[in-house]
Amino acid sequence: MAANRxxxxxxxxxxxxxxxxxxxxxxxxxxxxxxTKGEDAYNKASEFMGNLPYLLxxxxxxxxxxxxxxxxxxxxxxxxxxxxxxxxxxFRNWMFLLQRLTGIITLVYVAWHVWNTTIQAKFFNAxxxxxxxxxxVDNPVTLGLYIVGIVSAVFHLANGLWSFCxxxxxxxxxxxxxxxxxxxxxxxxxxxxxxxxxxLAFA
Amino acid sequence: xxxxxxIRFIITRxxxxxxxxxxxxxxxxxxxxxxxxxxxxxxxxNPVTADGKKTTPVAWEMNCLEEVCGACSMVINGKPRQSCxxxxxxxxxxxRLEPMKTFPVVRDLIVDRSRMFDAxxxxxxxxxxxxxxxxxxxxxxxxxxxxxxxxxxxxxxCGCCLEACPxxxxxxxxxxxxxxxxxxxxxxxxxxxxxxxERLQTIMGDGGLANCGNSQNCVQVCPKGIPLTTSIAAxxxxxxxxxxxxxxxxxxx
Ligand code: HEM
Ligand code: SF4
Ligand code: SF4
Ligand code: FES
Numbered sequence: 001m002a003a004n005r006x007x008x009x010x011x012x013x014x015x016x017x018x019x020x021x022x023x024x025x026x027x028x029x030x031x032x033x034x035x036t037k038g039e040d041a042y043n044k045a046s047e048f049m050g051n052l053p054y055l056l057x058x059x060x061x062x063x064x065x066x067x068x069x070x071x072x073x074x075x076x077x078x079x080x081x082x083x084x085x086x087x088x089x090x091f092r093n094w095m096f097l098l099q100r101l102t103g104i105i106t107l108v109y110v111a112w113h114v115w116n117t118t119i120q121a122k123f124f125n126a127x128x129x130x131x132x133x134x135x136x137v138d139n140p141v142t143l144g145l146y147i148v149g150i151v152s153a154v155f156h157l158a159n160g161l162w163s164f165c166x167x168x169x170x171x172x173x174x175x176x177x178x179x180x181x182x183x184x185x186x187x188x189x190x191x192x193x194x195x196x197x198x199x200l201a202f203a
Numbered sequence: 204x205x206x207x208x209x210i211r212f213i214i215t216r217x218x219x220x221x222x223x224x225x226x227x228x229x230x231x232x233x234x235x236x237x238x239x240x241x242x243x244x245x246x247x248x249n250p251v252t253a254d255g256k257k258t259t260p261v262a263w264e265m266n267c268l269e270e271v272c273g274a275c276s277m278v279i280n281g282k283p284r285q286s287c288x289x290x291x292x293x294x295x296x297x298x299r300l301e302p303m304k305t306f307p308v309v310r311d312l313i314v315d316r317s318r319m320f321d322a323x324x325x326x327x328x329x330x331x332x333x334x335x336x337x338x339x340x341x342x343x344x345x346x347x348x349x350x351x352x353x354x355x356x357x358x359x360x361c362g363c364c365l366e367a368c369p370x371x372x373x374x375x376x377x378x379x380x381x382x383x384x385x386x387x388x389x390x391x392x393x394x395x396x397x398x399x400x401e402r403l404q405t406i407m408g409d410g411g412l413a414n415c416g417n418s419q420n421c422v423q424v425c426p427k428g429i430p431l432t433t434s435i436a437a438x439x440x441x442x443x444x445x446x447x448x449x450x451x452x453x454x455x456x
Binding site for chain 2: 004005006007010011077079080081082083084087088090092093095096099162163166167168169170171172173174177
């Protein structure tokens with residue numbers, strides 16, 4: 001029983017995608033959304049997050065390590081699939097492909113985003129505030145890349161919630177799975193709105 | 204009819220398991236209600252390609268000729284299905300025939316589906332009733348449940364669902380949807396349920412259930428309309444519960 005390593009890894013991968021990584025993405029975008037209410041509101045929210053107790057512990061164990069595991073195992077999973085949407089162009093097969101594509105886009109985006117925010121703050125004494133973000137997205141290219149990154153991360157989370165519900169046996173019947181497609185796509189649209197309007201507030 | 208109508212076939216051929224595949228085209232005289240197997244028989248009778256070259260007859264497999272054995276499965280116009288029930292009148296022309304390449308190709312359109320039969324053995328897709336003495340009658344199954352289970356029992360191990368699954372390939376050890384659904388079938392049987400935990404443990408092993416990525420191609424291509432993705436989701440629930448039982452140490456069976 002202890003030998004079911006693959007089963008365990010898959011379940012862990014699935015769980016970490018929602019808790020804590022998905023939950024973190026939700027909180028993160030919500031904090032960013034404060035930027036739409038002005039510079040002060042944003043600085044206050046990000047200061048609150050920056051002053052959470054056990055911050056380093058939270059960052060390492062609730063964000064960095066779970067994301068690292070999910071990303072590395074996710075790449076492995078993505079490359080063991082042989083995508084075949086040209087031959088079988090059904091909706092779910094497209095979503096299957098998009099889940100893998102957005103995972104990889106998100107990984108590239110997150111690495112770049114962490115480099116120009118967290119790494120600068122922790123190792124090069126930069127300060128995380130409204131101006132930092134405003135400087136990053138003050139040209140149309142980086143702003144465009146940020147939007148692509150945010151939308152792809154949000155899609156990955158929303159569609160990931162759909163497959164999470166199947167992978168754990170919550171949604172079994174075709175009907176419940178159809179209803180959840182609508183619900184998760186509504187989550188995609190709503191969170192995309194939150195994420196994109198937030199980044200536009202810095203531009 | 205003045206002119207003689209013909210049907211063009213483009214067939215992917217392969218001489219032996221290790222040789223390279225190649226394509227050959229054939230023109231078959233049209234008859235109403237022709238099916239793909241009858242067309243292949245026509246080619247066997249007169250193995251001459253569309254450009255007049257004499258060639259070897261195309262090899263394929265068949266048995267029941269009524270879509271219950273699964274032997275004649277091949278990829279027809281890009282979709283895996285049975286050639287005995289593929290009616291030429293209903294197909295776009297030219298008609299493209301290819302072997303199901305997820306499986307090792309033996310020759311032309313013949314593939315080796317052994318991995319599916321091995322998978323059925325692996326998950327114990329049967330109900331053990333043999334004993335060294337008379338075990339007596341087993342528990343009864345409610346009629347509604349029997350009817351429901353019959354739908355799952357229609358699987359003919361044809362391999363179409365494995366062919367369409369993006370996660371069944373040479374880079375992964377995934378057992379594939381058909382044997383998983385059989386686990387659900389035999390676990391639902393009142394006598395089969397006595398080995399429920401054992402079957403679940405097996406599909407929680409490497410190459411098992413967790414390899415499914417929910418692309419749901421399998422359920423789209425299954426010629427028997429087996430609710431494969433419903434089975435997979437139901438087994439996801441069963442294995443989740445089983446893993447809790449394993450970890451927290453309540454009854455394991
Ligand atoms: C913002 C960060 C991320 C979040 C919130 C997230 C969330 C999720 C969720 C909830 C799932 C569904 C799990 C399931 O199907 O049971 C999932 C699946 C997946 N994720 Fe992520 N993920 C993130 C980043 C990544 C990255 C960086 C990769 C790397 C390529 C990745 C690759 C995958 C793959 C391949 C799957 C499909 C797994 C399967 O169907 O078997 N994810 N993700
Ligand atoms: S739902 Fe799962 S088993 Fe079916 S085709 Fe997709 S990945 Fe394969
Ligand atoms: S589940 Fe359907 S497609 Fe798969 S082997 Fe059985 S009959 Fe064929
Ligand atoms: S010959 Fe048996 S399914 Fe076609």
